[in-house]
Amino acid sequence: xxxxxxxxxxxxxxxxxxxxxxxxxxxxxxxxxxxxxxxxxxxxxxxxxxxxxxxxxxxxxxxxxxxxxxxxxxxxxxxxxxxxxxxxxxxxxxxxxxxxxxxxxxxxxxxxxxxxxxxxxxxxxxxxxxxxxxxxxxxxxxxxxxxxxx
Numbered sequence: 055x056x057x058x059x060x061x062x063x064x065x066x067x068x069x070x071x072x073x074x075x076x077x078x079x080x081x082x083x084x085x086x087x088x089x090x091x092x093x094x095x096x097x098x099x100x101x102x103x104x105x106x107x108x109x110x111x112x113x114x115x116x117x118x119x120x121x122x123x124x125x126x127x128x129x130x131x132x133x134x135x136x137x138x139x140x141x142x143x144x145x146x147x148x149x150x151x152x153x154x155x156x157x158x159x160x161x162x163x164x165x166x167x168x169x170x171x172x173x174x175x176x177x178x179x180x181x182x183x184x185x186x187x188x189x190x191x192x193x194x195x196x197x198x199x200x201x202x203x204x
Contacts, residue, residue: 059192060199063094067194068123070111072130074104078172081179082129082165085187086194093195105130105143105166109150116158123160124201125194129187130166131175144168161197165190 069086071079083099090097098121102111108128115123128151134140147166154162167186169175177183 058196059089059093060195061093062124062195062198065090065093065095065124065195065198066121067095067097067191067198068112068115068119068126069097069099070108070115070126070128071099071101072104072108073101075131075133075172075175078131078167078175078179079129081175082131082167082187082190085179085185085189086127086129086165086191089188089191089195093191095195105132105147106150108147108166109154112151112154112162113158116160124198125161125163126154126158127163127165127190127194129190132166132168133172133175134170140168159201161194161201163190163194163197 067090069083071083100111102108112126132140132143151162151164167175167178178186
């Protein structure tokens, strides 16, 4: 995944993150920022209340912002509870990001962790399963390079 990470000093990436599970989402954001800064890219962070609001924020930013993004990264954690709410939220966010990828002229990276418990989030934000925030930023950079090459 880390092979051929493009250095894109002129790239601008918008991180859209949730307030929900902030202590975990902040770890994802920090991983993104490390990779983006190392590649010379600039970024901006927008915060929304929860995961369901991520696609709306991406779409609105794309429509109204003065500084156009080269890519968006959605960041959040949805942790399984005792009700079907988890499934609904995961489905809504997944479909929203997928739809945006077909509608917008820039990539929207899915950096939302869907988890059984908080420990799994820790394992995926610098633990035994790597760092999904870093991976999302690497994917964004690679997709920006691919998009520009077309």
